Amino acid sequence: MxxxxxxxxxxxxxxxxxxxxxxxxxxxxxxxxxxxxxxxxxxxxxxxxxxxxxxxxxxxxxxxxxxxxxxxxxxxxxxxxxxxxxxxxxxxxxxxxxxQDYKIGTWLLNSCFSAIGGTLLYLLVASLAAYAFTFIDFRYRDLLFAAIIASMVIPGAATSVGNQSMVYSMGLNRSLLALIIPGLGGVYGMYLIKTFFESIPKDLIESAKMDGYSNFKIFYKIVLPLGKNVLFVQGLFGFMGGWNDLIWPQMLYGAKDTDLWTLQVGMAYIINNSKTSNLIGTALAGGVICLLPVLVMYIIAQDKIIEGMSSSGIKG
Amino acid sequence: MERTIVLEEYAKQRSKRIGSLRKYGVTAIFLLPYLLSFIVFFVIPLFYGVYISLTNFQYGKPGVETFNDFAWFRMLFDKTFMPGVYNSFWLAFVHTVMFSVIMIPIAILLPLSLAILVNKKPPGFKLFRALIYMPSIVPLTAAGTIFTLLFLPKSQNGLLAEFFGVEIKWFIDTWFSFDLFGQTVDISYAWIPIFLMCLWGGWGGNFIILSAGLQNVPRHLYEAADIDGCSSFRKIMNVTIPGIKPQLVLCLFTTILGYLGLYGQNYVLSSGGPSIAAIASMPAGGQTSTLMYFIQDIVANNLQFKSSLYGLGAAASLVYALFAGIISGIQMYLTREKKTGTKISEAYNKWHEIR
Structure with missing residues (x-):
């Protein structure tokens, strides 16, 4: 002592x-x-x-x-x-x-469609679901949510081959929609959005209900404006994930469907070509084009991205 | 006996019916889009993948497959059943594990030491933090162009060859070989560019998470350590490291998962090659193959494998997913929210009140 x-x-x-x-x-x-x-x-x-x-x-x-x-x-x-x-x-x-095979304009558009369209659609679907899981009471709600969270243990690789054949059976294997629709069931983003929604005071929602607001009105008049920040960060990560993805577009579209390739798949092809010809300068230009959207986004929203990244570690 | 219904009762029932319809209808509109895509693109494919791995399913021709007596799994685990596939799968496994063992400590310790430096808050530390994280947002292919330019051979004006006169054909030559369980394992020089690419952009997330963790270590602990006369090294070992233990655990497991799924770097830089003569006609029969490369080679990149070995891809992805699932399960168990002292005492008080 x-x-x-x-x-x-x-x-x-x-x-x-x-x-x-x-x-x-x-x-x-x-x-x-x-x-x-x-x-x-x-x-x-x-x-x-x-x-x-x-x-x-x-x-x-x-x-x-x-x-x-x-x-x-x-x-x-x-x-x-x-x-x-x-x-x-x-x-x-x-x-x-x-x-002649470098269709970089098409690939750029495909990547934009996949990254922007996929992100916006996912934000809508996931925030609607997060709202339902937070503010609407229905039977088996917590059980359902726990089951969905528990599924995060299963890595994407377990479902990707099945998904590839599912997409084929649905006739989407030659459509750009296949780039974005399978991502809509993603759990992690929905979970993060829900964690934020939980921090919104329940009284606020209750009093809005007393005033005769419908659920939709509460959703887009109260919850969405409050959750603007978290949705924005989630959107940034969604965009970067969609833009940088290589594995799923490769699984979807074979070597022949060059019109459906995204920028990443096309760039991998360009890099491979530059090893046997003297076209490394072209590959570097492609790299700059590929990097630019992400870099601009990072420079603008650097604070938000780092903040979002940090909070994932503090909570986890 | 006929049942008579009073008008009021009818009205009440009707409004109740409409009410419940409205209530469940609203819930359905909010929940269904998500739930439907979760079921269609997660739950069903999970079982579909298992089904594919157990049958002689052919991609693009569903409906004619039959049960095939676990042939795909036997290829992966029975050495005598189909030695070529067995060898290339386990070689990919050895590559993955070896690269992870080298890379994971670096991907934790380098960001940790940088985070400690940034946490000293030198002038412009916010800029440093942003710059250090920057390589991690770069798409794999964009990073691949730079490292290809560096490591091209002399005939194609690779920068290392031009500036330092390095004569190695990075993507062709074998670096060294060793024996493992009676098998020769060739290590290609191509692992060096892959390693450098991971070293450059493979740990930014860890850096951000760890530096956020460092800011949460209570200051008074450092002061107490000062009073006790601790050196700065002991302060790091005894105050900092225990203080950021949750973040370290999180980083460790996400990094393990990340390098277990190594695919993009070796695909972009070396295309899994240089190929090994004995198993060149097998999936991922190269010196820089990894588990994920093996799967991708079958189900995506090689059309011949895609039509003849599709079920093998499903089986291998299930084996891989089992590994990864166990690891992330352990991670989720370790990083779950623990009841702290106050929470336990609160729970006790509540229980006491009820009694």
Whole structure:
């Protein structure tokens, strides 16, 4: 007992000493971590910069002057982008058949449809369900919800092959709808939305009901405006998930249905091509196009994304 | 005897009927879209997948299949039944486990140490945090272009070859081989680009979760440790690590699950290759195959396998899902909400009041 007790004088002495040392010591720690983080960030950001500058380097420069990364020998050019987006071959490249298969405009539209359409539809469906699970009383509600939550243990791989054949049997295997509809049953987003809805005071909903509001009116006049933030974050993650997904579009559409490919599937094909031809510049341009929407979104809503990410860890 | 109904009773019953219809109708409109898609695209496919794995089901020709005596599962677990498939599946398993064993400690410790540095709040720490997380939002293919550019051979002006004169053919050469249970396992140089890509963008989520956890460690614990004269290393070991234990557990398990399902990196960079002569005609018969690559090769990428081995893909995905399900089950059990001291005493008080 006595060993751990400190007297007031001891404590005051300790504080003084600490305050005396604090400025110097803490500053050293801060400066060291600043320098280290700065170096680390420069290293970790450099691939972005190489990719960005590489995409503006002309075809001949890429082959003849590969070391001039940031100042291309004959200046910056849009050759790579023209080749990708308009199929315009630069001079001196000869006949490259592979470029004819690069339907990057179509892939871009497919990816947008899948990511934006899928996210909006999921938000609607999931928030309706979360509302029902939170504010409407019906028999077996909690049992049903517990069963749905328990299903989170089962990983997506267990259902994906069955889903692939389901989609085929429903005649959706050559339709873009197959990219978004199977995602509507996703549990995690619905669970997060419901956790937020639970924090809305029940009295508010009760008094609205007293005033004769119907459930729909409560949903879009009270609950949705309050849940704007969480829906927005959920939407961001949904968009990024849909945009970055590679496995499911690959399972849906085979090698021949290039019109149905998403940007990710198409980009994997472009990268594979660039290993056997000298088209790495084109692949870099494709990478920039592929990255840009996500990057812009991250820069704009960086706070929200990091916040959403953090809260998932605190709650979990 | 005829039953007579009074007018009031009829009116009451009618309004009750309409009321319940309205009530259940509303519930149905709110719930049905979600519940329907959950059942159609989760519950039914789960059983459908099991069914496919037990029959000689052919993709695109449902309805003519028959029970096939667990042939797909025997291919996966019986060495003598079909050695080629057995070898390529277990090789993919070995690759996955080995890569995870190397990668998982890095994917926890690197973000942890960065989070500790950021938590010292140096000037501009918010910017650092945003920059450190940035590689993790990059689509796999976009990241793949950069790492392809780095590791292309000299003839195609790969940057490593140009700047440092590295002569290795990264996506073709074998790095080293070793024997495992009497089988030769070849390790390709292609694992290095894959490793670097994971090192670059494979742990951002962990970093954010851990640094959020660090902010929640009570300050007074550090002061108490100061009074006791702890060094900063001991402070990290005895205050910080126990303080962020829930976050660490969460990160550990999500990372294990993530690397167990490794697919995109090796597909984009090396296409599962270079192929191994003995099992080149089998699914995922390459030096950088993984479990997920094995499944994807059958059910998506190779049309020949898709028509002849579809059930094998279903069986392998069930085996994989069983692994992953057990791991995420343990994770959910460990990170479930625990009753803290106050909650238990509250529960006791409630019980006492009732008595």
């Amino acid at each position: 006595a060993r751990n007790q400190i007297t007031l004088e001891q404590y005051i002495g300790f504080r003084k000493k600490k305050e005396f040392n604090e400025k110097r010591k803490v500053n050293i720690g801060k400066i060291a971590s600043f320098v280290f983080l700065l170096l680390f960030c420069i290293m970790w950001i450099s691939p972005f910069i190489i990719m960005f500058f590489g995409s503006f380097r002309g075809f001949t420069d890429t082959i003849l002057y590969p070391k001039e990364l940031f100042y291309p020998h004959s200046g910056y050019t849009l050759e790579n982008y023209e080749m990708l987006l308009m199929g315009k071959l630069p001079e001196g490249i000869g006949q490259v058949n592979a470029v």
